[in-house]
Amino acid sequence: xxxxxxxxxxxxxxxxxxxxxxxxxxxxxxxxxxxxxxxxxxxxxxxxxxxxxxxxxxxxxxxxxxxxxxxxxxxxxxxxxxxxxxxxxxxxxxxxxxxxxxxxxxxxxxxxxxxxxxxxxxxxxxxxxxxxxxxxxxxxxxxxxxxxxxxxxxxxxxxxxxxxxxxxxxxxxxxxxxxxxxxxxxxxxxxxxxxxxxxxxxxxxxxxxxxxxxxxxxxxxxxxxxxxxxxxxxxxxxxxxxxxxxxxxxxxxxxxxxxxxxxxxxxxxxxxxxxxxxxxxxxxxxxxxxxxxxxxxxxxxxxxxxxxxxxx
Amino acid sequence: xxxxxxxxxxxxxxxxxxxxxxxxxxxxxxxxxxxxxxxxxxxxxxxxxxxxxxxxxxxxxxxxxxxxxxxxxxxxxxxxxxxxxxxxxxxxxxxxxxxxxxxxxxxxxxxxxxxxxxxxxxxxxxxxxxxxxxxxxxxxxxxxxxxxxxxxxxxxxxxxxxxxxxxxxxxxxxxxxxxxxxxxxxxxxxxxxxxxxxxxxxxxxxxxxxxxxxxxxxxxxxxxxxxxxxxxxxxxxxxxxxxxxxxxxxxxxxxxxxxxxxxxxxxxxxxxxxxxxxxxxxxxxxxxxxxxxxxxxxxxxxxxxxxxxxxx
Numbered sequence: 001x002x003x004x005x006x007x008x009x010x011x012x013x014x015x016x017x018x019x020x021x022x023x024x025x026x027x028x029x030x031x032x033x034x035x036x037x038x039x040x041x042x043x044x045x046x047x048x049x050x051x052x053x054x055x056x057x058x059x060x061x062x063x064x065x066x067x068x069x070x071x072x073x074x075x076x077x078x079x080x081x082x083x084x085x086x087x088x089x090x091x092x093x094x095x096x097x098x099x100x101x102x103x104x105x106x107x108x109x110x111x112x113x114x115x116x117x118x119x120x121x122x123x124x125x126x127x128x129x130x131x132x133x134x135x136x137x138x139x140x141x142x143x144x145x146x147x148x149x150x151x152x153x154x155x156x157x158x159x160x161x162x163x164x165x166x167x168x169x170x171x172x173x174x175x176x177x178x179x180x181x182x183x184x185x186x187x188x189x190x191x192x193x194x195x196x197x198x199x200x201x202x203x204x205x206x207x208x209x210x211x212x213x214x215x216x217x218x219x220x221x222x223x224x225x226x227x228x229x230x231x232x233x234x235x236x237x238x239x240x241x242x243x244x245x246x247x248x249x250x251x252x253x254x255x256x257x258x259x260x261x262x263x264x265x266x267x268x269x270x271x272x273x274x275x276x277x278x279x280x281x282x283x284x285x286x287x288x289x290x291x292x293x294x295x296x297x298x299x300x301x302x303x304x305x306x307x308x309x310x311x312x
Numbered sequence: 313x314x315x316x317x318x319x320x321x322x323x324x325x326x327x328x329x330x331x332x333x334x335x336x337x338x339x340x341x342x343x344x345x346x347x348x349x350x351x352x353x354x355x356x357x358x359x360x361x362x363x364x365x366x367x368x369x370x371x372x373x374x375x376x377x378x379x380x381x382x383x384x385x386x387x388x389x390x391x392x393x394x395x396x397x398x399x400x401x402x403x404x405x406x407x408x409x410x411x412x413x414x415x416x417x418x419x420x421x422x423x424x425x426x427x428x429x430x431x432x433x434x435x436x437x438x439x440x441x442x443x444x445x446x447x448x449x450x451x452x453x454x455x456x457x458x459x460x461x462x463x464x465x466x467x468x469x470x471x472x473x474x475x476x477x478x479x480x481x482x483x484x485x486x487x488x489x490x491x492x493x494x495x496x497x498x499x500x501x502x503x504x505x506x507x508x509x510x511x512x513x514x515x516x517x518x519x520x521x522x523x524x525x526x527x528x529x530x531x532x533x534x535x536x537x538x539x540x541x542x543x544x545x546x547x548x549x550x551x552x553x554x555x556x557x558x559x560x561x562x563x564x565x566x567x568x569x570x571x572x573x574x575x576x577x578x579x580x581x582x583x584x585x586x587x588x589x590x591x592x593x594x595x596x597x598x599x600x601x602x603x604x605x606x607x608x609x610x611x612x613x614x615x616x617x618x619x620x621x622x623x624x
Contacts, residue, residue: 156563
């Protein structure tokens with residue numbers, strides 16, 4: 001039996017998984033990233049993890065894929081820049097291949113997660129899908145006709161850095177008003193903090209302070225507190241704006257929401273769908289776009305990385 | 313010799329062209345659209361034009377393609393809705409095929425123009441390009457890896473309907489702040505009008521009134537009049553915002569500007585390139601995106617329509 005090994009490289013841990021081409025998980029595990037000791041040391045750790053996983057599976061390893069944060073050039077597997085890992089122009093694919101004895105495909109971690117969700121998660125019944133992750137930033141990936149779309153030189157699909165408010169908040173990318181300044185979990189937390197500070201009578205103060213509130217706080221109190229409800233409404237309207245932009249450009253069959261905020265499920269997808277149906281270009285009779293919650297959670301990245309081996 | 317016949321259907325005229333697969337024009341002509349008499353009468357006119365063009369060419373007609381304004385479902389060649397032509401759910405491909413005796417491929421006119429520019433115009437040396445037309449609205453089309461990308465069910469690529477200013481001007485699509493509300497020739501004219509009305513001393517009054525100014529007026533006076541220069545600056549900044557959004561998502565090698573405003577050439581592309589290089593995600597060392605003026609003018613649509621026959 002052929003199987004594929006997928007790696008999801010994070011700032012702290014590397015997750016590894018052995019899967020078949022139909023997404024059946026045969027083995028999984030993790031190791032410390034250890035990137036504080038440099039890229040070579042990280043690759044040594046990853047190689048050990050791979051050997052452990054391979055030892056658990058009876059079959060033929062047909063390929064290895066890795067999702068890595070930062071700017072990745074997938075054509076040659078070089079990490080152009082990954083601030084979290086302290087890597088710059090690091091030949092990840094070559095270094096891993098050398099240790100593992102097989103070719104290693106590499107992409108951005110958000111792209112890998114999108115591919116995993118698209119093939120084996122919430123997008124598995126669709127050929128055109130977009131994963132939008134609502135975490136520290138807004139990331140994601142785009143699947144066109146069943147294939148991962150990374151943009152020219154694998155430098156595109158930076159959906160969090162689409163300006164939706166021309167004179168809006170300053171973004172880390174140097175522009176103002178990027179989608180992720182409004183729709184990330186961080187943005188939601190920040191807005192909740194402001195709302196609490198402006199409303200001394202808010203029920204949110206009963207459980208949180210403006211220093212301890214999170215992206216969950218406003219959702220928790222939305223049914224009982226006006227300020228909390230306003231925060232949720234603000235968040236959903238901006239998120240809808242960015243999602244409809246993507247829908248008008250790609251017209252996918254489905255937009256999948258991942259990341260921490262997506263755990264709100266229908267509290268998020270129901271109102272988003274209503275706005276989508278009302279505002280999408282050309283109306284909803286014509287190729288509807290469905291908003292759903294991603295289903296693989298943190299596992300999407302490693303499975304999607306394995307899928308790099310047979311998706312292209 | 314094999315050749316292809318391309319049709320660019322407009323509200324008043326239909327342009328037709330016979331071309332080889334390397335873009336050599338063998339014959340061209342036009343006819344009245346005549347859509348006020350209905351879709352069947354329009355197709356009769358188009359069929360006559362096709363016969364006239366075929367009579368001028370010595371070769372084998374290998375395919376017919378048509379670009380049509382409105383919402384087109386390219387998979388079956390049905391015009392879902394074309395307000396300008398008064399057509400709704402009209403089987404354009406089937407009606408033309410019946411008259412011409414060959415299959416007819418159909419797409420949106422902006423997509424056809426993008427394909428023409430990409431294959432035979434300003435994009436011919438690139439595999440990934442976007443045409444952005446700055447006319448009454450903002451239209452365009454997207455070429456990925458040499459192929460026209462129309463979005464799911466050919467309902468995507470509506471780049472003019474990407475919100476860049478969340479609480480901005482009302483758009484015909486029902487949303488606020490769409491790219492085309494700021495970057496169309498109409499928006500430029502409107503802004504010029506406001507600028508004149510607010511500046512009684514503007515040099516623009518020497519030649520125009522606020523009723524006769526056009527999208528060219530501010531460019532004409534930008535070197536000699538502060539208000540005109542401000543209008544141009546305003547226009548370029550919004551246009552850059554939308555183009556950089558597209559660059560961050562698709563990372564094409566080239567963005568081509570078409571439509572009336574694009575005639576400004578380097579007065580537009582030079583400052584846009586400077587902003588692009590400064591603000592594009594990840595910087596310009598990594599897969600630069602070049603902003604150029606489209607080169608085929610109004611001819612792009614018909615040539616691109618012919619190219620539908622061999623692009624997919």
